[in-house]
Amino acid sequence: xxxxxxxxxxxxxxxxxxxxxxxxxxxxxxxxxxxxxxxxxxxxxxxxxxxxxxxxxxxxxxxxxxxxxxxxxxxxxxxxxxxxxxxxxxxxxxxxxxxxxxxxxxxxxxxxxxxxxxxxxxxxxxxxxxxxxxxxxxxxxxxxxxxxxxxxxxxxxxxxxxxxxxxxxxxxxxxxxxxxxxxxxxxxxxxxxxxxxxxxxxxxxxxxxxxxxxxxxxxxxxxxxxxxxxxxxxxxxxxxxxxxxxxxxxxxx
Numbered sequence: 359x360x361x362x363x364x365x366x367x368x369x370x371x372x373x374x375x376x377x378x379x380x381x382x383x384x385x386x387x388x389x390x391x392x393x394x395x396x397x398x399x400x401x402x403x404x405x406x407x408x409x410x411x412x413x414x415x416x417x418x419x420x421x422x423x424x425x426x427x428x429x430x431x432x433x434x435x436x437x438x439x440x441x442x443x444x445x446x447x448x449x450x451x452x453x454x455x456x457x458x459x460x461x462x463x464x465x466x467x468x469x470x471x472x473x474x475x476x477x478x479x480x481x482x483x484x485x486x487x488x489x490x491x492x493x494x495x496x497x498x499x500x501x502x503x504x505x506x507x508x509x510x511x512x513x514x515x516x517x518x519x520x521x522x523x524x525x526x527x528x529x530x531x532x533x534x535x536x537x538x539x540x541x542x543x544x545x546x547x548x549x550x551x552x553x554x555x556x557x558x559x560x561x562x563x564x565x566x567x568x569x570x571x572x573x574x575x576x577x578x579x580x581x582x583x584x585x586x587x588x589x590x591x592x593x594x595x596x597x598x599x600x601x602x603x604x605x606x607x608x609x610x611x
């Protein structure tokens with residue numbers, strides 16, 4: 359078993375042979391509790407910025423944003439095609455010499471991550487430094503370099519399936535309850551908030567649906583409340599259930 363933890367001990371990842379458990383700190387009890395379990399055979403793992411787990415398998419490179427609600431791992435890159443082909447060539451040459459070749463020239467270890475660049479080594483200790491070509495890490499790069507004015511441009515191109523992930527990133531760096539900070543980051547383009555359906559993740563956008571004259575907004579809000587209530591009930595999340603009740607009570611829903 360391998361253990362990876364954040365420097366503030368908010369997260370701890372226990373890596374077993376064919377699965378990993380994500381543990382999160384319970385602020386009330388000051389103890390780590392299992393948040394989720396995921397089934398992957400991990401070669402190596404690296405925790406970036408205290409809330410993003412990178413890990414390697416023989417199928418490629420994955421990342422998992424730990425503070426994303428109901429989040430899971432996403433593949434960011436397949437096993438290197440160049441390395442796979444080279445491995446086959448080496449294997450064939452060694453077989454011709456009647457020798458058994460067991461090693462694979464896949465990436466084996468993660469040396470480190472900086473902004474949107476990752477350093478990896480293979481089984482022959484060759485180092486490979488490459489860019490993380492993914493919108494999430496392009497946005498993190500802009501946050502770290504404090505180029506906040508360029509973030510709305512990235513959000514315009516962001517696929518809706520990544521909305522929950524980028525909101526988890528914003529929550530880590532800025533806190534989604536900070537209305538002023540989030541609005542400054544999103545810029546004046548309200549269409550971005552609508553296209554990404556940010557009312558699912560940010561309370562002040564959800565409240566905006568209450569007074570929206572568009573009749574479709576009411577059905578959106580009702581659907582959101584129902585789905586959130588079902589998830590909260592299934593997970594026995596009493597705080598979330600109380601929050602939904604309070605929201606409905608305040609807005610006569």
